[in-house]
Amino acid sequence: MTTKQQHIRLTGEPQMLRFAAAASRCLTGGGLVFLEGTLGAGKTTFSRGFIQALGHEGAVKSPTYTLVEEYLLDSGRICHFDLYRLGDPEELEFMGIREYLTDGTLCLMEWPERGQGILPDADLTLSIDDEGDSRVLHWQAGTEKGQAWADALLDVAKGWSA
Numbered sequence: 001m002t003t004k005q006q007h008i009r010l011t012g013e014p015q016m017l018r019f020a021a022a023a024s025r026c027l028t029g030g031g032l033v034f035l036e037g038t039l040g041a042g043k044t045t046f047s048r049g050f051i052q053a054l055g056h057e058g059a060v061k062s063p064t065y066t067l068v069e070e071y072l073l074d075s076g077r078i079c080h081f082d083l084y085r086l087g088d089p090e091e092l093e094f095m096g097i098r099e100y101l102t103d104g105t106l107c108l109m110e111w112p113e114r115g116q117g118i119l120p121d122a123d124l125t126l127s128i129d130d131e132g133d134s135r136v137l138h139w140q141a142g143t144e145k146g147q148a149w150a151d152a153l154l155d156v157a158k159g160w161s162a
Contacts, residue, residue, distance in 0.1 A: 006138065006139050006140070006150060006153065006154050006157065007136055007137060007138040007139070007157075008136070008137050008157040008160060009131075009134050009135070009136050009137075010134060010135050010136075010137060011133060011134040011135075012133070012134075013042075013045055016042050016045050016046055016049060016135060016137075017045065017048070017049035017052075018049070019046075019049070019137065019156070019160070020045070020046045020047070020048070020049030020050040020053065021049050021050070021052075021053035022156045023046075023050060023153060023156065024049075024050045024051075024053040024054050025053075026149055026152035026153055026156060027050075027106060027124070027149050027152075028075070028106075029104070029145070030076065030102075030103055030104040030105050030106050031106055031107070031123035031124070031143075031145050031146070031149075032101060032107050032109065032119075032120065032121075032122045032123050032124075033106070033107065033108050033109065033122060033123065033124050033125075033126060034109050034112040034122040034124070034125040034126065035047065035108060035109060035110045035112070035126050035128070036111075036112065036113070036125060036126070036127040036128070037127060037128035037129065037130065038130055040130065041128040041129070041130040041135065042128045042130070042135050042137075043110045043128060044060075044061075044062040044082070044110065046126065046128070046137075047060060047062075047080050047108050047110070048060035050078075050108065051071055051073075051078055051080065051108075054071075054073045054074075054075050054078065055073050055074055055075065056071050056073060060080070062082050062110070063080055063081060063082045064082045064084055064085055065085065067081060067082065067083065067085070067086065067095065068080065068081045068082075068095070068100065076104055076105065076106065077104065077105045077106070078105070078106045078107075078108065079100050079105055079106070079107045079108070080107075080108045080110075081100075081107060081108065081109045081110060082110040082111060083109065083110065083111040083112065083114040083115050084110065084111045084114065086111070086114040086115065089114065089115050089116060089117050089118040089119075090118065092115050092118045092119070093118060097115075097118065097119070101120065109122070112125075121142045121143065122142045122143075122146065123141070123142055123143045123145045123146035123149065124139055124140070124141055124142065124146040124149045124150060125139065125140050125142060126138070126139050127139075127140075139153055
């Protein structure tokens with residue numbers, strides 16, 4: 001599915017956390033979200049804001065060494081992946097990736113390119129460009145569900161105030 005890419009400029013961590021919280025109200029019903037960007041761009045910050053907005057009260061750390069952290073929340077199951085240290089995409093099969101990608105589970109996937117060939121297409125891809133004191137968050141749908149999410153995020157961005 002090819003759609004127009006949308007974006008928003010966010011300045012500082014508090015804005016990233018607020019936008020992620022707003023996104024958590026849009027990305028519902030389970031699915032797969034790819035989070036792309038360089039080291040330090042804000043992928044984990046976005047994930048933390050998203051997961052905490054849905055009711056998680058503890059820390060949300062990057063699952064760099066565990067590959068996945070699972071959160072069972074009132075709104076459903078969220079699985080936060082960090083594939084940065086993945087040695088080979090086949091490792092995802094050994095960890096049972098297909099069981100995580102079930103209906104109703106929302107998977108936030110950092111470094112998805114490391115799982116290429118094993119991972120299905122994302123419903124939505126969020127790319128974060130590090131521009132020093134600000135971040136530009138781009139999103140693009142990959143499925144019909146993702147298009148509904150992208151449209152909802154565009155509505156959030158249109159009404160956004162710093």
